[in-house]
Amino acid sequence: MPDVTPPFVSITIPSDGAHLTRAREPVKLAVADIGSPSGNSGIARVELYVDSVLHDIDDGTADLNVQGLVFRTKKYAKGPHRLQVLAFDNAGNMGTSAPITVTL
DSSP: EEEEEEOOOEEEOOOEOOOOOOOEEEEEEEEEESSTGGGGGGGEEEEEEOOOOOOEEEOOSTTTTTTTTTEEEGSSSSSEEHHHHHHHEEEOOOOOEEEEEOOO
């Protein structure tokens, strides 16, 4: 039976409404390929979007539940910004995190 279930992805850090002050802010994730019997081994890539523009990408080789992605804040003006993550599994399914808003 083919895998048609999108991966689960959620931004765990920073929290929605957070005020960020560092030049490189970690974006921690909870990622799981829930349609694959082997769990997280089915994640192909994860993409971080800032204000709907691709900002960072991981090809799925890192343990994203531990390492996460990086938000390079110096590229953006002070004020609110929307973060969202897309996760793709090896079967081609896409999961989308709930968007969060952070302030620089």
